[in-house]
Amino acid sequence: xxxxxxxxxxxxxxxxxxxxxxxxxxxxxxxxxxxxxxxxxxxxxxxxxxxxxxxxxxxxxxxxxxxxxxxxxxxxxxxxxxxxxxxxxxxxxxxxxxxxxxxxxxxxxxxxxxxxxxxxxxxxxxxxxxxxxxxxxxxxxxxxxxxxxxxxxxxxxxxxxxxxxxxxxxxxxxxxxxxxxx
Amino acid sequence: xxxxxxxxxxxxxxxxxxxxxxxxxxxxxxxxxxxxxxxxxxxxxxxxxxxxxxxxxxxxxxxxxxxxxxxxxxxxxxxxxxxxxxxxxxxxxxxxxxxxxxxxxxxxxxxxxxxxxxxxxxxxxxxxxxxxxxxxxxxxxxxxxxxxxxxxxxxxxxxxxxxxxxxxxxxxxxxxxxxxxxxxxxxxxxxxxxxxxxxxxxxxxxxxxxxxxxxxxxxxxxxxxxxxxxxxxxxxxxxxxxxxxxxxxxxxxxxxxxxxxxxxxxxxxxxxxxxxxxxxxxxxxxxxxxxxxxxxxxxxxxxxxxxxxxxxxxxxxxxxxxxxxxxxxxxxxxxxxxxxxxxxxxxxxxxxxxxxxxxxxxxxxxxxxxxxxxxxxxxxxx
Amino acid sequence: xxxxxxxxxxxxxxxxxxxxxxxxxxxxxxxxxxxxxxxxxxxxxxxxxxxxxxxxxxxxxxxxxxxxxxxxxxxxxxxxxxxxxxxxxxxxxxxxxxxxxxxxxxxxxxxxxxxxxxxxxxxxxxxxxxxxxxxxxxxxxxxxxxxxxxxxxxxxxxxxxxxxxxxxxxxxxxxxxxxxxxxxxxxxxxxxxxxxxxxxxxxxxxxxxxxxxxxxxxxxxxxxxxxxxxxxxxxxxxxxxxxxxxxxxxxxxxxxxxxxxxxxxxx
Numbered sequence: 001x002x003x004x005x006x007x008x009x010x011x012x013x014x015x016x017x018x019x020x021x022x023x024x025x026x027x028x029x030x031x032x033x034x035x036x037x038x039x040x041x042x043x044x045x046x047x048x049x050x051x052x053x054x055x056x057x058x059x060x061x062x063x064x065x066x067x068x069x070x071x072x073x074x075x076x077x078x079x080x081x082x083x084x085x086x087x088x089x090x091x092x093x094x095x096x097x098x099x100x101x102x103x104x105x106x107x108x109x110x111x112x113x114x115x116x117x118x119x120x121x122x123x124x125x126x127x128x129x130x131x132x133x134x135x136x137x138x139x140x141x142x143x144x145x146x147x148x149x150x151x152x153x154x155x156x157x158x159x160x161x162x163x164x165x166x167x168x169x170x171x172x173x174x175x176x177x178x179x180x181x182x
Numbered sequence: 183x184x185x186x187x188x189x190x191x192x193x194x195x196x197x198x199x200x201x202x203x204x205x206x207x208x209x210x211x212x213x214x215x216x217x218x219x220x221x222x223x224x225x226x227x228x229x230x231x232x233x234x235x236x237x238x239x240x241x242x243x244x245x246x247x248x249x250x251x252x253x254x255x256x257x258x259x260x261x262x263x264x265x266x267x268x269x270x271x272x273x274x275x276x277x278x279x280x281x282x283x284x285x286x287x288x289x290x291x292x293x294x295x296x297x298x299x300x301x302x303x304x305x306x307x308x309x310x311x312x313x314x315x316x317x318x319x320x321x322x323x324x325x326x327x328x329x330x331x332x333x334x335x336x337x338x339x340x341x342x343x344x345x346x347x348x349x350x351x352x353x354x355x356x357x358x359x360x361x362x363x364x365x366x367x368x369x370x371x372x373x374x375x376x377x378x379x380x381x382x383x384x385x386x387x388x389x390x391x392x393x394x395x396x397x398x399x400x401x402x403x404x405x406x407x408x409x410x411x412x413x414x415x416x417x418x419x420x421x422x423x424x425x426x427x428x429x430x431x432x433x434x435x436x437x438x439x440x441x442x443x444x445x446x447x448x449x450x451x452x453x454x455x456x457x458x459x460x461x462x463x464x465x466x467x468x469x470x471x472x473x474x475x476x477x478x479x480x481x482x483x484x485x486x487x488x489x490x491x492x493x494x495x496x497x498x499x500x501x502x503x504x505x506x507x508x509x510x511x512x513x514x515x516x517x518x519x520x521x522x523x524x525x526x527x528x529x530x531x532x533x534x535x536x537x538x539x540x541x542x543x544x545x546x547x548x549x550x551x552x553x554x555x556x557x558x559x560x561x562x563x564x
Numbered sequence: 565x566x567x568x569x570x571x572x573x574x575x576x577x578x579x580x581x582x583x584x585x586x587x588x589x590x591x592x593x594x595x596x597x598x599x600x601x602x603x604x605x606x607x608x609x610x611x612x613x614x615x616x617x618x619x620x621x622x623x624x625x626x627x628x629x630x631x632x633x634x635x636x637x638x639x640x641x642x643x644x645x646x647x648x649x650x651x652x653x654x655x656x657x658x659x660x661x662x663x664x665x666x667x668x669x670x671x672x673x674x675x676x677x678x679x680x681x682x683x684x685x686x687x688x689x690x691x692x693x694x695x696x697x698x699x700x701x702x703x704x705x706x707x708x709x710x711x712x713x714x715x716x717x718x719x720x721x722x723x724x725x726x727x728x729x730x731x732x733x734x735x736x737x738x739x740x741x742x743x744x745x746x747x748x749x750x751x752x753x754x755x756x757x758x759x760x761x762x763x764x765x766x767x768x769x770x771x772x773x774x775x776x777x778x779x780x781x782x783x784x785x786x787x788x789x790x791x792x793x794x795x796x797x798x799x800x801x802x803x804x805x806x807x808x809x810x811x812x813x814x815x816x817x818x819x820x821x822x823x824x825x826x827x828x829x830x831x
Contacts, residue, residue, distance in 0.1 A: 021360060025189040028362045035189070037360040041299060062474040063549050064359045207645050228827035233644045233820065238670040242637035245630065249610070249641025252628065253649075257641075275631050403608055403626045404646045410621055412629035421575065421621065422629075 003057040004143055005066040008133075009083050010075030010099075012041065012048050015130030020052035022152050023134060023144065027056045030148035036064040049078055056143055071141060072108075073133060074100055075115075092140060096133070111140075111179060118171050128161075128168035135172020140179050146170075185366040192356040193218035195327040195363045196260070196286055197226065199334025202365065203373055205284075206232040206255040209246035211239055211265060214298045215354040216288035219260035240265035244272035248281045252411065254376060254402035256338055260286035262354075263296060266305060266312070273347055274313030275413040277436060279420075280345035280390070280398060282376070284337045289353040291544050300544035301354035303466055306521035309349045310495050316433060318440035320348045320447055321495040325469040327363040330356065332371070333449065333492055339374040340447060344439050345398050351494060353517070355467035355546050376400060383407065390432075391418040396439055440496050448501060449492040454480060455505055458487030460556070462539075463502070463526055464515040465491040468547055472515045475549040475556075494522065499529035512536045513556060517547055567594045570604065572624045579618055581689075583769075583777025585736040585762030589654070589683050590619050592739050596746035602650060609652045610639040612664060615689040615764075616656035625652075633664030636671040639678050647817035650750060651678040657698040658688045661717055665697070672726035672755045676816035679749040679756045680728075682719050685764035693767030704771045719759040720808050729754035731809035735761040735784035738805065745807070753815045761788070761803070 006023070010016040017039050024037040039052040053066040068088040073095075074080035080100045087093050089107040098116035119125070119132050131153070138144055146169055153165050190198070197219055200208075208227055210220040220236065227234045233250070237243040240261050247257040261269060266287045276283055289305045291297025305312075309321045320340050324333040330352065337348040379399035381387040383406030392398050401407040410420040415432055417423045440447070453476055455461060464472040469490040476488045489505050506512045506526075512535055514523040523538040530536060539555035541547040554564045571594065580586050597607065607625035611617035613632035620627040626649075630638045639651045660668050660682045671678060687705060688694040695705035700716040708714075723731045730752050734742045742760060749756035763769060763780035774780050789795040791806035 021189075024360060028189040029187060035361065038355070038358060061361070062470040062477070064355070064361070064470065065546055065548065067548060067550070207641070209641060225827070228820075228824040229831050231824055231828075235640065235644055235820075237637065237640070238666050241634060242640070242667055242670070245634045245637035246641030246644070248630075249628065249638040249643075250645035251641075253642055253645040255645050271631055272634065403628070403642060404605065404649045406605060408604055408624055408626050410627045410629060412621075413631055414629070 002059070003055065004071065004141065005069045005088070006054040006056070006071040006073070006137070007051060007066050007069040007083060007086070008054070008073045009049065009051045009079035011078065012050050014050070014075050015127070016050050016075060017041075017052045019130040019134045020054045022149060022156070023137070024054045024056065026144045026148035026152040030151050031144050033057065033144075034059060034061055036061045038064050049076075049082060051079070051083070071137060073137065075129070075133065077101065094133070094136060094140075109179070111136075111176065113175050115172065115175070118175065119168060122171055123164055123167055125164060128164050131165050132168040132172040135169040136176045137172075139173035139176040140181055142181060146173060185364040185370070188363045188365060189360060190327065190363050191218055191358055191360050192327055192330050192352060193288065193358070194222055195330040196334050196350065196352065197222040198363060198365050199331040200258050200284070200338070201226060201230070202331070202371065203335045203338035204256045204375070205258050205338070207247060207250035207257045208233070208259065209235045209237050209243040209250070209257075210259050210261065211237055211243050213240070213262045213265045215290055215357045216260045216262045216265075216286060218357070219286060219288070240268040241272060244269040244276075244285070247283050248272060248276050248279070251281045251283050252403040254378075254400075256282070256342075256376075258284040258286065260288065262288050263290045263292045263305065264294065266308065270312040274315065274317065276347040277313065277317045277319065278413045279411050280436070281347070282341040282345055283347045284334070284341055284350060285347060286334075286350040286352060288357040289351065297544045299354065301356075301467060301517060301546050302542070302544070303351075303353055303468060303517040304521070304542075305351060306494060306516070306518060309351050316437065318346075318437040319495050320344070320346060320440060320493070321351050322348065322449065322493050323351045323466040324492055325356065325466055325473075325490060327361050329492065331363055331365070335371055335373065336449065339372075342374040342376055343397070344443065345400070346440065351466065353467050359467070378402070379407070381407070388418040389420050390416060392435065444496040444498050447493055447496060448498040450501065451490040451492065452487065452505065453490070454487035455489060456487070457485055458509060459485040460487070460511040460513065461506055461509040462486070462488045462513050462515050462552070463491065463522070464488065465494060465522070468515050468517055471547050471549050471552055475552045478549065491522075497525050497529070499525070502526055502529040503531060506530045510535060511559065513539050513559060515539045515547065515552055517541055565598060565601065567598050570594045570597050570624055571622055575622055578622055580615060581766045583763065583765040584615070585685060585760075585764070585777075585781070586615060586619060586683060588736040588739060589681065589742070589760055589762060590622060592742040593619075593652070593654075593681075593746055594623070595743045596750060599743070600747055600750060602750070606648070607650045607652060608639070608642050609654070610635045610642065611654055612656070612659040613690070614656040614659045616654055616659060616683040619654045633659055633662070634667060635659070636664060636667040636678065636680065640671060640674075640676055643676055643678060643817060644820065647677070652681070652750070653678055654681040654683060656689075656696075657682060657684045657686060658696040661719065661722070662697045669722070669726040672723055672728040672757065674816040675727060675729055675754045675813050677753050677755070679746070679758070681746070682757065682759045683762050684719065684759055685762045685768055687764050687768040687771075689764050689767055693771055699768075703768075705767075706771070719757065723757040724809050727755070728757045728809060729811050729813050730756035730807070732757070732807045733759040733761070733803070733805045735788055735805060736763060737781050737784040738788075741805070748807075753818075754813060
């Protein structure tokens with residue numbers, strides 16, 4: 001990997017920005033990589049379309065925004081409709097099949113994953129949806145090790161929630177075990 | 183570099199720099215996109231025995247930091263667009279009364295409430311001339327976390343050296359982008375501490391009588407010297423004066439102390455300027471896109487370079503003229519309608535070679551935008 | 565220390581008009597300092613803009629002559645940074661309650677240990693006689709040449725509602741009471757407000773046919789009554805003077821020390 005550009009999109013409150021921060025922070029603090037994370041958002045704290053851009057690279061990053069993501073994640077229909085066309089040809093498009101119905105195929109590996117469904121049936125708490133999504137992303141891309149994600153989480157969350165986050169991450173990785181990139 | 187590795191927003195890099203520089207007092211009012219600076223300092227300052235206060239507005243914030251600075255503390259406030267407008271009156275007071283302080287303005291789209299969550303660089307001229315009357319000001323900026331950290335420390339150093347407010351002119355993109363920051367060990371970066379008078383208590387102390395080197399040693403409010411501080415023209419004791427010689431002397435002192443030190447105050451970075459036929463001039467977050475473009479074109483053998491200004495005011499026209507003297511094309515890249523562009527045009531030998539590549543629609547300018555605008559400027563079509 | 569030791573003699577004579585009440589306020593304040601025997605180095609006087617604001621220049625303490633309406637905000641910064649200092653903030657009526665009204669209520673709300681003196685002469689003097697938020701309905705001013713239709717604030721009620729923990733009113737006729745109130749306010753920890761009714765014969769007096777300075781001072785004697793007096797029941801038009809609020813609540817800078825204590829535990 002020389003450089004991977006990711007866009008995480010969804011609605012406010014889904015933890016989309018948090019997931020992006022955790023991934024980029026894990027890359028910088030625990031994997032010695034260069035990363036940037038930025039976001040654009042409207043005035044609302046909950047709801048509304050949220051987007052966060054992450055670049056992970058082995059060399060310095062100057063322009064911190066992503067125009068054509070190698071990996072696009074959409075957690076709402078609105079986000080999907082707005083962003084799916086920007087996926088880089090040959091890239092990866094990940095959507096949650098509970099929230100998003102895909103309309104047409106893009107020139108990318110397209111994965112409709114049961115993130116919401118499995119989080120709800122196996123954990124029962126939608127709060128870890130973003131971490132499960134992150135599990136799927138790193139499961140496919142191998143951008144950072146799951147341990148790095150967990151180390152990053154450790155410094156951010158109450159120890160009581162550590163276990164369900166670990167579980168969510170594992171479920172996400174399990175979901176894509178057949179799609180992992182070499 | 184030794185130090186602590188962090189992954190933080192530009193706003194937090196500014197906080198780290200301020201704390202490294204010895205910040206002890208912050209007063210502020212919440213406003214997007216600068217709020218993280220206040221939030222972070224509300225947490226960090228009391229941990230080191232410093233003070234944080236959320237004032238009733240930006241006017242009060244600016245006034246409170248001036249009051250605190252007089253007692254000997256290193257002080258700061260942070261704001262954005264509308265809040266920066268509200269601070270202009272007290273900013274003028276700090277200039278007139280020569281109070282060291284640092285003001286971070288994390289720019290957003292203006293005028294008025296404008297675009298609260300979008301980056302812009304429209305306050306370049308406001309930071310220069312926002313307060314009324316002739317005056318000099320120091321305005322600094324940076325384009326990545328490490329530089330934000332360093333320039334924030336430099337802002338405190340300049341504020342103390344010249345007894346002046348220093349404005350840090352960041353923007354939403356820089357403020358909210360997270361990337362790595364290494365906070366160096368203590369003492370790795372030199373700090374300028376408050377120059378205090380050696381005059382003993384009971385002896386006539388002249389708070390506004392410059393030393394031979396132009397610096398004015400201070401005495402902390404609450405200490406042994408009782409003197410007056412005012413926003414009116416004042417004599418060497420700090421007392422109001424309308425004596426024409428005093429007025430003339432003071433206005434020249436206030437402007438000369440900055441202007442005469444433009445060489446020392448100015449900070450910049452340059453990339454491939456030596457043989458560049460096209461020179462981009464940029465600053466703040468926009469310089470990131472410019473550098474991205476320059477590196478891309480260099481790979482293709484194009485003679486293009488970048489001059490990244492970190493000190494915007496005082497404007498170092500001689501430096502710009504010197505750096506651009508061999509350039510066939512000078513393109514100022516900024517996110518406004520040409521606020522620095524006009525300055526550059528005045529400074530260079532060939533103003534007809536200076537062009538503007540900008541974007542003012544709330545969208546962060548991309549390397550592709552710059553590429554396309556350069557092609558248009560060069561008459562090559564997009 | 566003698567009273568004279570508290571002034572900067574070389575800046576006299578002062579700029580106030582003959583008959584102006586501000587000098588009487590200065591006098592009472594100096595007497596309060598003398599009686600309390602406070603070290604001059606421990607007093608910081610912060611003023612804004614206007615006739616009232618010039619008071620700071622005449623007193624030999626740490627003096628900060630700031631911008632219109634913002635004195636309390638500057639004082640808040642000084643006090644937060646150096647809580648051991650005594651902060652005295654003399655303000656005019658327009659200074660404190662028009663342009664500075666927001667800073668006034670918020671300083672009161674925080675209960676930060678500052679002595680705020682509102683020198684209420686019901687007019688903007690320095691700019692030549694415009695109506696202030698304390699001029700009152702029916703008065704005349706250069707900006708109310710026909711009649712003033714703005715209602716006045718009641719400083720005492722406003723300060724009470726905003727949370728000041730010491731609120732008092734006096735006049736330039738009652739100079740001894742004024743001095744005593746200043747002393748009490750300085751000694752108390754918390755935000756103190758003393759409204760002093762003072763005369764501006766040059767503008768308010770002339771515009772409103774209030775007579776000479778002596779007549780105006782005399783009217784303070786005739787038109788005021790001690791708080792809770794029987795006279796007030798008989799003549800409701802009388803203005804009460806004395807102490808209206810006196811309560812002990814945690815002071816802001818001390819409260820902030822608790823914040824520091826909590827924060828340090830989380831390091």
